[in-house]
Amino acid sequence: MRFHAVCAALTATAAAAALTGCGQLTGADGGTRKVTLWLMKGSASDDFIRKFTASFEKEHPGIDLQVEIQEWTGIGAKVNAVLNGSSKESADVIEVGNTQVAQYIETGGLSEVTLEGLRAWGSKDWLKGLADPGSVNGAQYGVPWYAANRVVIYHKDLFAAAGVKEPPKTRADWIAATQKLDKGDQQGIYLAGQNWYVLAGFVWDEGGDLAVETGGQWLGTLDTEPAQAGMEFYKKLQALGDGPKGADEETPPQAEVFARGQVAQIIAPPGQAAQIEQLNPALKGKLGFFPIPGKTADKYGSVLTGGSDLIIPNRTRDRAAAVDVITALVSEKWQTELARTMSYVPNKTTLAHVVQGNEGASAMALGAAQGRATPKSARWAEVESKNPIKPYMTAALTGQDPQAAARTASQAISKVLSSDR
Template sequence: MKTRPFAGPFAGRLALAAAVVLAAASCSGPTDPTASGGPEKVTVWFMKDSVTDAFLARFRTGFEAEHPDIDLDIQIQEWDGIGEKVTAALASKDAPDVIEVGNTQVAQYAASGGVRDLTDKSGELKGSDWLPGLAEPGKVDGRQYGIPWYAANRVVIYHKDLFARAGVTAPPRTQAEWLAVTAKLDRGTTQGIYLPGQNWYTLSGFVWEAGGELAVQDGTAWKGALDTPQALAGMDFYRRLQALGKGPKDSDEAKPPQAEVFAKGDVAQIVAVPGGAKIVEEINPALKGKLGFFPVPGRTAEKPGAVFTGGSDLIVPEASTHPDAAYEVVKALAGEKWQTDMAKTMSYVPNHTSLAHVIQDDEGTAAMAAGAAQGRATPNSPQWAAVEATNPIKQYMTAVLTGTDPARAAATASASITRTLGS
């Protein structure tokens, strides 16, 4: 996952016709080792900017030293158009052997029948210790197709000076404390929080924390669930928090870029991935050292609130000609050695909850890791990408924030989600 915006971070609906047309041209498959008698050539697709070149160089050298019978052909892919390219690869006969995909893309690709079932490897890979927000999207109908690789989720980034001026000595740990603290910060020219009205991934966390869902599966069918009492409670909390600032009610965190708003210095808090703080400091160097982090608060102080987990999984295509060697690559990338290296290099959350300690020295990443334990993903339907394309959740949020009856707006949004998931 490039630290792509969580609003629409994953590819949309993929057309089978496009897959067929692109299949022959899109894939660069491995060579047959029997032709030369040499090591197996395993082709791996990584996404641009997911990891540094230095990490990839270390991994290639270390892996090939431990597996002299395997040569890695690492190919970097662009996010733009990747959905069609992966679909084409899965439909071809010369697919790459390992592909990095967005965690919520797995169900979409698995539905094609072109992804290898790795359920029998879960025990060896310590699947019981995986982050739920990465493991759950990789599982379809009880079968594990995507192996969690890394994660990133939102935290609260706050302006330490503004907290101190308001007499706030410690970050809030519960939703009730968060509202009280934010109200105390929202005074004069200072915004208690900048929360755009259509930040629907943040809303998702509030809905899950309240016990609600965006959509639920009823047998083989999916239906929208924003109109349940629990989901409505999550939206009500969002409404109350959003009112303690001047965030727009009809746009998301990209319009305007919330980092630019926060960098002006008169906003006490934003909800973002920790890396957003680096962008803020680049815009306004005077804020360097003045920004802090804490996990999104939950209903009680015992654990942080639920959050959306974005990230990447690793899949092995059915068309891989080196499935055993491909699995060795996945096993290494998902294992403790390279997970630790990547977490420290990229400030990502490792795929195993037991590895959270490796990033505790970084305040922002530590807050993210604490929240990741309560991470969730969007509904595991192959059609969910189509929901994001039109995004009735954003429209629902704006409607509620501008005075529409929440129950009526939620019913409309849920009906739209149901139609799309059933199409």
């Protein structure tokens, strides 16, 4: 998913310095100071980067901002090398996936930004799914930058033909509407059997979790009663279509299935609508979006939040300038520009209004208020690599004992998260 304990205590003087602009300062030799920002490929457009760089340098004379684009493949080792000082490269601010921050916190080498978050960056309004993975024991290390999550993409014509006049607001209404849509060769919803991202949201809605930490040990919790209730709802919804029970949403790609025109709904990031329209131009203008419904109408369903945080290495050459870069990136001006340009969710609940007019992004922003992240363990990436959740889901959907399958998956998760590297 890209879409992860060192504590640098700040003295009052250092904190004050960090929270003031550094643009009027010059390097030790009186010249410009170079500040390096690593951004991931595809996170921001070239036009955004050009405009942001020009604006930042204008507002901070004496600073030369260098933006370097990094590939997602192999980025973990590359970031760790910067953090531990073994790299020939350096960076002052680094964009990382929100679920990656935990592993960098464990590795060490991150600068704490709790005070900046409270005083200058509006941390009380940050999206929980971005902020929580970037903190440990009340100390913040990752700064939310942007988010993305899944919504329901639906075929407006099929909804109208079935008499479904408006998007459902509750789970019960969603099931009722999907039953009307599931008829003949038409699928009410295409939901692959191993889409564990969607399952996570249903589990959270029931008050459960994928894993919890107790007494310093992580335990998989898919076999608990709330998690089982989430799986039961998933099973009920998945049965209202022909999604494969033994494959995930990319096997085959669900956008391709939807593009054939006989699927009423899929659960996906809104950006998949563009792929669907490219595959079938006849669907252009016929796709709608709504947040995943919750158990009650007053609260949308929980969603797995993907996106990015910004971190500052302890080894930064210029912490004050790094703070200034983040201050600019998380400002309302540049959050608005990024969200509208890339159809992202801004990093704060109070900025959701900036994507009004973009139906997909607006639906995503509404759901983002109920966003969560994967368990805050540095080893969660290893769980995803082995992914015992997928075979558990298939077992539950194909009539095997769901409790036994969940217990097996939970034990596998516990083993990975609590093992020594």
